[in-house]
Amino acid sequence: MARAxxxxxxxxxxxxxxxxxxxxxxxxxxxxxxxxxxxxxxTNLHFAYPDSRFVGLDNYVRFFTWPALPQVATNTVIxxxxxxxxxxxLGLMIALLLNKLVFGRRLMRSIAILPWVIPAVIIGLMFQQxxxxxxxxxxxxxxxxxxxxxxxxxSNPSESMAIMIASVVWRxxxxxxxxxxxxxxxxxxxxxxxxxIDGASRWQVLRYITIPSLKPILLINLxxxxxxxxxxxxxxxxxxGGGPGRATEVLSLSLYNQGFQVLDAAYASTIATVIxxxxxxxxxxxxxxxxxxx
Amino acid sequence: xxxxxxxxxxxxxxxxxxxxxxAGSLSVVATLAQGVELTLWAPPTFTPxxxxxxxxxxxxxxxxxxxxxxxxxxxxxxILPNGTEALQQLLTxxxxxxxxxxAVLDGFWIARLVETGKLQPLDxxxxxEARAAFYPQAVDAVTFEGKVYxxxxxxxxxxxxxxxxxxAELGYTEPPKNWDEFVAFGEKAKAxxxxxxxxxxxxxxxxxxxxxxxxxxxGGNLVDDTGKPVFFDGANRAALEQVxxxxxxxxxxxxxxxxxxxxxxxxxxxxxxxxxxxxxAQSSSAVTQMYADVPDLKGDLGxxxxxxxxxxxxxxILVGWxxxxxxxxxxxxxxxxxxxxxxxxxENLGKLNAAAGHxxxxxxxxxxxxxNNDPLMQQFKAIFDTGAMRARPNVxxxxxxxxxxALQMAEVLAGNITPAQAVDNARDQVMxxxxxxxxx
Numbered sequence: 051m052a053r054a055x056x057x058x059x060x061x062x063x064x065x066x067x068x069x070x071x072x073x074x075x076x077x078x079x080x081x082x083x084x085x086x087x088x089x090x091x092x093t094n095l096h097f098a099y100p101d102s103r104f105v106g107l108d109n110y111v112r113f114f115t116w117p118a119l120p121q122v123a124t125n126t127v128i129x130x131x132x133x134x135x136x137x138x139x140l141g142l143m144i145a146l147l148l149n150k151l152v153f154g155r156r157l158m159r160s161i162a163i164l165p166w167v168i169p170a171v172i173i174g175l176m177f178q179q180x181x182x183x184x185x186x187x188x189x190x191x192x193x194x195x196x197x198x199x200x201x202x203x204x205s206n207p208s209e210s211m212a213i214m215i216a217s218v219v220w221r222x223x224x225x226x227x228x229x230x231x232x233x234x235x236x237x238x239x240x241x242x243x244x245x246x247i248d249g250a251s252r253w254q255v256l257r258y259i260t261i262p263s264l265k266p267i268l269l270i271n272l273x274x275x276x277x278x279x280x281x282x283x284x285x286x287x288x289x290x291g292g293g294p295g296r297a298t299e300v301l302s303l304s305l306y307n308q309g310f311q312v313l314d315a316a317y318a319s320t321i322a323t324v325i326x327x328x329x330x331x332x333x334x335x336x337x338x339x340x341x342x343x344x
Numbered sequence: 345x346x347x348x349x350x351x352x353x354x355x356x357x358x359x360x361x362x363x364x365x366x367a368g369s370l371s372v373v374a375t376l377a378q379g380v381e382l383t384l385w386a387p388p389t390f391t392p393x394x395x396x397x398x399x400x401x402x403x404x405x406x407x408x409x410x411x412x413x414x415x416x417x418x419x420x421x422x423i424l425p426n427g428t429e430a431l432q433q434l435l436t437x438x439x440x441x442x443x444x445x446x447a448v449l450d451g452f453w454i455a456r457l458v459e460t461g462k463l464q465p466l467d468x469x470x471x472x473e474a475r476a477a478f479y480p481q482a483v484d485a486v487t488f489e490g491k492v493y494x495x496x497x498x499x500x501x502x503x504x505x506x507x508x509x510x511x512a513e514l515g516y517t518e519p520p521k522n523w524d525e526f527v528a529f530g531e532k533a534k535a536x537x538x539x540x541x542x543x544x545x546x547x548x549x550x551x552x553x554x555x556x557x558x559x560x561x562x563g564g565n566l567v568d569d570t571g572k573p574v575f576f577d578g579a580n581r582a583a584l585e586q587v588x589x590x591x592x593x594x595x596x597x598x599x600x601x602x603x604x605x606x607x608x609x610x611x612x613x614x615x616x617x618x619x620x621x622x623x624x625a626q627s628s629s630a631v632t633q634m635y636a637d638v639p640d641l642k643g644d645l646g647x648x649x650x651x652x653x654x655x656x657x658x659x660x661i662l663v664g665w666x667x668x669x670x671x672x673x674x675x676x677x678x679x680x681x682x683x684x685x686x687x688x689x690x691e692n693l694g695k696l697n698a699a700a701g702h703x704x705x706x707x708x709x710x711x712x713x714x715x716n717n718d719p720l721m722q723q724f725k726a727i728f729d730t731g732a733m734r735a736r737p738n739v740x741x742x743x744x745x746x747x748x749x750a751l752q753m754a755e756v757l758a759g760n761i762t763p764a765q766a767v768d769n770a771r772d773q774v775m776x777x778x779x780x781x782x783x784x
Contacts, residue, residue, distance in 0.1 A: 094780075094781075094784055096740070096781065097428075097431060097432060097435060097456070098456060098740030098741075098743065099740055099781070099784060100456075100459040100460065101784070103784070112780075178611060182611065182614055183601065183603040183615075184614040184615045184618055184620055185618045185620055186614040186615075186617065186618045187614070202601060202602065202603035204603070204606045205601075205602050205603040205604075205605055205606055210606065290606050291546045291547060291548060291606065291608070292547055293546045293547055293605055293606040293754055294605040294606050294754040294758070295547075295605070295751070295754035295755050295758075296547075296751070297754075307547075307747065310427065310428050310429060310432075311428070311548070311549065311743060311747055312743050312744055312747050313428060313431075313743055315432075
């Protein structure tokens with residue numbers, strides 16, 4: 051019986067042999083922890099107790115009947131949609147500007163990437179200092195120079211959410227810039243030349259050439275930004291800790307609090323599983339809506 | 345005759361026992377002579393990698409002197425994460441069977457670690473006379489079924505800090521002692537463009553620790569003897585409502601800004617440095633950091649307990665870290681204890697405590713120069729000398745209680761809920777969890 055062979059002469063078994071290390075790594079370091087996390091969510095594992103047992107969907111019932119869920123879910127939607135929208139649009143705008151630069155593009159690109167290399171928790175602390183309600187807070191020092199009253203920025207629910215969004219966007223935009231700048235540089239010049247000959251406006255060039263050509267990159271960026279923001283805990287934790295009250299508590303922070311403050315590992319795993327499912331649903335939705343023709 | 349035989353028998357047994365002990369001791373000594381490599385897990389703060397250079401140097405010196413004194417024991421330290429992540433790492437290691445020989449453990453984790461069956465009792469190695477040098481609460485808090493499982497090595501105090509120079513500007517030679525004096529002090533501070541006080545009120549355990557000191561001072565109890573939460577019943581409820589009411593009153597009277605609702609202890613400090621607040625709630629463990637941030641504070645920093653209504657006195661809370669031993673092999677356990685014993689010697693422990701600005705848990709350390717010559721440290725000593733110190737209850741529901749208490753605070757401060765509603769909300773959150781956990 052003839053074995054199926056590809057154009058480069060490798061049989062299916064040989065393919066499997068070569069990709070097996072990668073499969074094992076993915077199974078061992080991604081699939082197994084995710085599945086184990088789902089299993090924990092079906093138990094009552096709590097670090098303050100020595101034993102645990104299977105409890106079925108109890109933790110999910112607890113989660114969906116949690117009185118604070120409407121507020122935390124609303125916060126999460128506002129936080130994720132704002133961050134993703136701003137990160138992508140600002141990333142695209144700055145990438146377009148950098149793409150136009152003839153001189154200093156590398157330097158500007160290096161400067162633009164700087165926020166990305168700063169650890170997220172440091173950014174949280176930086177923004178906390180920036181918006182501290184004390185006279186020593188940097189923003190208060192600046193506005194006082196212009197004769198304005200100092201403000202307690204982070205004690206106002208709307209302002210603290212806006213500051214949290216701004217700080218996460220500030221860190222995330224460089225990734226969008228790098229991805230989209232890379233994508234812009236792969237778009238063929240002939241397309242722009244043809245559009246120019248046909249008298250297309252800047253807006254028409256952006257809408258009919260640039261954005262459609264960038265679609266695969268935008269899709270990757272969208273998926274990364276959404277899952278990254280949904281899972282993000284460092285900046286909210288360092289900046290507001292979810293406060294005032296629960297005004298800036300997002301699902302990832304609830305997960306952290308349950309796992310590391312209350313020590314309820316099963317409930318934390320339940321929230322993690324819910325976040326995983328939301329991520330999967332959004333990723334599939336993005337892939338369907340923004341399907342890229344082959 | 346029979347008596348003589350019995351005596352001979354007893355003498356023989358005694359000789360046999362003595363020979364066995366001698367052989368055992370020789371075996372330990374022989375093994376030590378061959379060399380033991382001990383693994384110690386500790387958060388960076390308690391190792392030569394500590395962030396504060398004075399602390400790092402003190403630990404490096406301690407380790408070096410221990411190695412010089414015990415050349416057959418090699419101490420290898422590995423870093424534990426900060427916070428409760430470390431407890432999770434230890435519990436995972438306990439399950440996997442790869443715990444270190446000894447570790448630096450938050451005093452609050454000991455009950456949970458005893459349940460793993462891996463933490464070794466220290467009684468045999470640590471004589472009662474030596475333990476008597478410690479504050480009794482620090483030994484009681486880590487004693488389970490008559491056995492001591494850890495050795496506490498420092499303490500801290502949470503309360504209010506002030507600058508005597510600022511107090512003097514406001515016309516005070518000493519801080520207010522009761523609630524009425526405190527309110528009057530708040531008016532003066534307000535007139536001078538300052539807040540009277542800032543306490544952390546974000547949704548973390550730190551907020552609850554400050555509240556707990558007042559709650560205990562007002563006669564409240566968190567849990568009953570069985571570990572069941574009772575903070576919402578009778579006199580306990582009245583005490584907790586009063587604590588929330590005091591916080592709310594401070595904001596309503598302009599003595600404390602609403603900003604505190606998102607702040608922990610470190611976020612509040614800039615307000616104290618800039619003189620925007622006349623006093624600030626902190627931990628004594630932050631004093632070294634405060635001196636580093638604002639050197640002028642040295643010699644111009646005082647401490648006072650929360651002024652409470654009705655002459656009540658706030659209770660200091662026992663907090664801090666301990667050494668625990670996991671090694672069950674007699675030789676390794678002996679080597680691990682040799683290290684712990686070395687650390688606990690007052691002349692060594694005093695240096696570590698002083699370098700970090702920690703408060704002594706061994707009472708004689710208060711007499712060492714660093715503590716004896718520092719007026720602020722003497723103020724702390726006077727607070728602990730009242731004997732009112734209490735340890736946090738070692739019950740699994742405790743983190744849920746502190747989480748529930750702290751989560752209500754922002755709403756109380758904003759005036760959105762009453763203190764009674766805050767207690768009800770905290771009760772509902774805690775009892776739902778308690779009932780669920782009780783049915784495990």
